[in-house]
Amino acid sequence: MKKLLTLLTLLPLTLLAHLNIAVSYPYIGALTKSIGGEHINTVVLAKGNWDPHFVIPRPSLITKVRNADALIMNGGQLEIGWLPPLINRAGNPRTSPRASSFLNLSHHIELINKPVDVDRKDGDIHPDGNPHFHLNPNNILLLAGVIKKFLISLDHEHQEVYEKNYASFLSSWSEKIKGWEQKMAAKKGMKVIQFHDNLAYFNQAYGLQNIGTIEPLPGIPPSSKHTFKIIELIKEQKPCCILHDVYHSTKTAEYISSKTGIKIVLMPHDINSLESIDDLGSLFDHLTEAVQ
Amino acid sequence: MKKLLLLALSGALVYGEVVGVIPANKRTFDQSQYIPDISVVLDASYVNRNKTNDELQHLELPGVAHALLGSHEHDGANHATYNADQGFNLNYAELVFSSNVDPFLTMDAILHFSKNGVEVEEAYFTSTALGHGLRARAGKLLSNFGYLNAQHHHYWDFGDMPLVYEAFLGSHGINELGAQIQWTAPTPIYMMAGFEVLQGENEQMFGNATIGDIEDPIAKGKDAPSLFVGYAKTSFDLGDTTFFGGLSYAQGSSRIDHSDDEESPHAFTGDSKLYGADLVILHAFDSYSSLKWQSEWLSREMKGTQYSDATLSTSSAMKKQQSGLYTQLIYTHDQNWKFGARYEAICHNDVKVNGVNTNKPRDFRKYSAMIEYHTSEFARFRLQYNRNDSLYNEDGFKQTIDTIMLQANISIGAHGAHSF
Numbered sequence: 001m002k003k004l005l006t007l008l009t010l011l012p013l014t015l016l017a018h019l020n021i022a023v024s025y026p027y028i029g030a031l032t033k034s035i036g037g038e039h040i041n042t043v044v045l046a047k048g049n050w051d052p053h054f055v056i057p058r059p060s061l062i063t064k065v066r067n068a069d070a071l072i073m074n075g076g077q078l079e080i081g082w083l084p085p086l087i088n089r090a091g092n093p094r095t096s097p098r099a100s101s102f103l104n105l106s107h108h109i110e111l112i113n114k115p116v117d118v119d120r121k122d123g124d125i126h127p128d129g130n131p132h133f134h135l136n137p138n139n140i141l142l143l144a145g146v147i148k149k150f151l152i153s154l155d156h157e158h159q160e161v162y163e164k165n166y167a168s169f170l171s172s173w174s175e176k177i178k179g180w181e182q183k184m185a186a187k188k189g190m191k192v193i194q195f196h197d198n199l200a201y202f203n204q205a206y207g208l209q210n211i212g213t214i215e216p217l218p219g220i221p222p223s224s225k226h227t228f229k230i231i232e233l234i235k236e237q238k239p240c241c242i243l244h245d246v247y248h249s250t251k252t253a254e255y256i257s258s259k260t261g262i263k264i265v266l267m268p269h270d271i272n273s274l275e276s277i278d279d280l281g282s283l284f285d286h287l288t289e290a291v292q
Numbered sequence: 293m294k295k296l297l298l299l300a301l302s303g304a305l306v307y308g309e310v311v312g313v314i315p316a317n318k319r320t321f322d323q324s325q326y327i328p329d330i331s332v333v334l335d336a337s338y339v340n341r342n343k344t345n346d347e348l349q350h351l352e353l354p355g356v357a358h359a360l361l362g363s364h365e366h367d368g369a370n371h372a373t374y375n376a377d378q379g380f381n382l383n384y385a386e387l388v389f390s391s392n393v394d395p396f397l398t399m400d401a402i403l404h405f406s407k408n409g410v411e412v413e414e415a416y417f418t419s420t421a422l423g424h425g426l427r428a429r430a431g432k433l434l435s436n437f438g439y440l441n442a443q444h445h446h447y448w449d450f451g452d453m454p455l456v457y458e459a460f461l462g463s464h465g466i467n468e469l470g471a472q473i474q475w476t477a478p479t480p481i482y483m484m485a486g487f488e489v490l491q492g493e494n495e496q497m498f499g500n501a502t503i504g505d506i507e508d509p510i511a512k513g514k515d516a517p518s519l520f521v522g523y524a525k526t527s528f529d530l531g532d533t534t535f536f537g538g539l540s541y542a543q544g545s546s547r548i549d550h551s552d553d554e555e556s557p558h559a560f561t562g563d564s565k566l567y568g569a570d571l572v573i574l575h576a577f578d579s580y581s582s583l584k585w586q587s588e589w590l591s592r593e594m595k596g597t598q599y600s601d602a603t604l605s606t607s608s609a610m611k612k613q614q615s616g617l618y619t620q621l622i623y624t625h626d627q628n629w630k631f632g633a634r635y636e637a638i639c640h641n642d643v644k645v646n647g648v649n650t651n652k653p654r655d656f657r658k659y660s661a662m663i664e665y666h667t668s669e670f671a672r673f674r675l676q677y678n679r680n681d682s683l684y685n686e687d688g689f690k691q692t693i694d695t696i697m698l699q700a701n702i703s704i705g706a707h708g709a710h711s712f
Contacts, residue, residue: 059527
């Protein structure tokens, strides 16, 4: 009987020992898990193979936010179309944007391509700048540090574990960065075309030069007029390839390719966006391999 | 003299600096950073029907509702449904404000500007800090009864309200003053329960005002709030398919006053119950393409006394049991194109007067199809065709109404994302 009682009192404690952290995208989940280790559970809201701008706010996601102890999001308005109604419906003060258990990663990164003018005639632009910052592997290091501090602030008790995990992540990731830099060194200055400028930070890291996008304006689907412009641009400037995301249809890219002979390279943006990509390392392995 | 000039000059310089240089965000009482999210949604349509406006106003669903389509005068005010007139219609210019109030509350106000004036569609505050999955809201609000009721018109997949909603509750559904509490359960699958206490002033079904002269009323009023709504909803995913279902119940007093109507004045007093069941199944093919099947079934029971004839002196016991449904399939092809079809029916219409069934018709049907084109997330154009096979004229003959409608729904400004 006594044993049962102690067991019962211990049960909630063991449940508490695991921090339940909801994160918007798979890359945040993987990063948080590598710092948090066994002391946290991560619940990823968006699927890696779909457009991060458009996530269906399924009611099942409300439940995930409602039951979370903390929430980490990308920010920079990437989640503006789907996360606010989930937070609003969940009724969970721990995942409210003003809570200390809420982390907006974009507040810790210098965003690039911040528009001077914000006007919807220029398409669906992000007023705070390009939010796809995790595709520069150097930013992953910064984010790991931010997440480490965040986890320590939530759970002092395991500070040492988080510091240790962070240190080992730091050394292994820095090694990887060196490898990718070597691999990409020869590609500096290479011209590329994209569908949407979601590789801006990857290009920044390795000196690739984006000369045009298949969509005429951010969030506006391809038009024939703009497609012909891109074809002319390709003939004139001879970029190496079209770096294409995995969630838009490659139909227009294939048409452009048939007219110009340009290569189409599928570029994953997150974990699970292609079947072979199951962690952060393999994401950048693939990206740096694909452009060779 | 020189010194004086210098002093004046330096004084002018200092003064000039104070006036001109302080940036806007450092001005002491500047509040421009606190502007709430503001958006304007315009909804306008071009309508072509095979019946004139005048003909339309006199058509009814016998025993269920009258003056369903078109616009009509009531209590000196003009009541128009959406897309009421032949030709061009401005359904509304909707002005939406929303913002955090403080760390504990948010506030939203949704105002409809139309030729009927300004209507407060919604104006409410919502709690953000209750915790335990609880959310409270009060003010004027759209009830969360069923699935469609809580959604704004600009978010619907068709330009008109489903027949069963419009016939039972009017073109705004359950849109009342009141308070709402909702609780999301700490379960691994989504479970939500909600309860609402509402004023109860729906003109089609509920009401609490005294009918007739206050000194010598035909029917005494009831104290508000007099409408109570409860519901439970659940949802789960199987792969890329989301299932979302709910059961709803509303109960309230009814005081329906048509004593001033020119043709056959009447009034009803009693108690009413409304039951609802809804099911939405959404399968997403990818980020932009999906198939959504949405259906709702509504059933009501109204029990009380009906007053008829010119002086409302004849009273009889009346019991109405009516139910209907709509079911619609929407295919979203990509970010530009959407296609949809809808079938509606009111198939149960028992109206008993003094215990005797009046054998009202029960063959009310409506069919719709639509094609939608989006230039972006913020602008959509919809071509809709309706065949309304539900309305009867005053001689008891069924009429078929064909409607072609071209609708534009345009929004500007900062408008919050919609929930599922």
